[in-house]
C-alpha cells in the first residue's frame with residue numbers, strides 16, 4: 367500500500383500515462399492492456415499488488431488490491447485463465463490441487479494445503495461431498511455431459527455442501543474439458559455467477575404524478591404461474607380521472623409518462639409470444655414462415671371472447687402480456703388493486719426472466735371501461 371499519499375514516485379508507477387476522464391458525476395470507465403513485456407513479470411504475479419489512481423495534480427486519491435475476479439467468455443480468448451478466475455473456491459480448506467488456498471499460509475506461516483493433504487484430495491472428495499471444496503461441483507456431484515448433436519444439457523444435481531449461495535456471487539463458473547479416461551485439465555469457458563433477475567421483476571413508476579411499483583414473481587413448484595403485485599403510493603387523477611387502468615407488458619422498453627414516452631414507437635405492442643392476437647398484440651401485421659399473417663382479422667376479432675374471466679382456462683386465451691385481460695383492471699385511486707388481482711395464475715408464462723427489459727404500460731379507461739390512452743410506462747427489471 368502507498369505510504370505517502372502525496373508522493374509521486376515514478377518508479378512506483380510504471381504505467382503512469384494511463385488516463386481516465388471522469389464525467390460530471392465523477393464517474394469514469396475504461397480499460398487498457400499491459401503487454402507482458404511492459405509488465406516485465408508473469409501476469410499472475412500482479413495478483414495481490416496494488417493499483418493506484420492519481421488525480422490530475424499527481425496526488426494519490428485511491429487504491430485497490432488486484433484480486434482474481436470473475437471470468438466471462440472463452441478460455442481461448444484468455445477470459446478464464448488462473449489469473450482471471452483464480453483457483454477453486456475453497457473456504458473450508460479442502461485443498462484440491464487447484465484450490466485457491468494452494469500456496470497460501472495460515473497465521474502461523476504454515477502452508478494451508480500441505481502436499482499430503484493435497485495428494486489425498488480426490489480420494490476424500492470421492493467418498494463424501496463434505497470433503498470436497500465448496501467450488502468443486504463435479505467432484506461433489508458429477509461431470510456435465512453435453513450432448514453434442516443438440517448442444518443441450520439438462521442434468522439435475524443435488525449439492526449438499528453449499529453453505530451460503532450468496533458467497534458465490536461474482537465468482538465464476540468454469541468449465542473444463544475432460545478426455546475419455548476422465549482426466550480433466552483444459553479450461554474451455556467461464557461465466558460469472560450473478561443473481562438471477564428472472565426470479566422477481568419490478569417496474570417502478572416514479573414521477574410527480576405517479577409513484578407506484580408493479581412486481582411479478584414465480585410461484586415455487588408451480589410451473590407457468592406467477593404472482594403480480596401492484597402498489598400505488600400516489601396517483602394524480604389528472605393522469606386518468608377514473609383511476610381505472612389497463613396494464614400490459616409491452617414488447618420493448620419505455621419509461622415515463624404519456625404517448626411521447628410510452629407510445630407504440632417506444633414500447634411496441636403487447637408481449638404475445640404465443641400468438642393470441644389481441645388487437646394490440648405485437649404480432650399484428652407480422653407474418654409466419656409461409657408469409658401468412660400470424661393474426662388474421664377474424665382471429666383478432668375473437669380475442670375478447672377468448673381472453674378474460676377468472677378461470678385459468680380463460681387466461682390461457684390471453685396474450686402473455688395482457689395482464690388486465692387476465693386479472694382485471696388496476697384501481698389506482700384506491701392505491702391498491704382488487705383482491706383478486708393480487709395473485710395471478712398465468713397460464714403461459716414459463717420464464718419470468720423473458721419479461722426483463724420489456725415495459726409495463728398503464729392505459730387509462732373511461733367509466734364505460736373503454737381503454738385507450740397510454741398514460742405511463744416503466745421497464746421491468
Ligand SMILES: [Cu+2]
Pocket residue numbers: 613614615616636646727729
Ligand atoms: Cu398496452
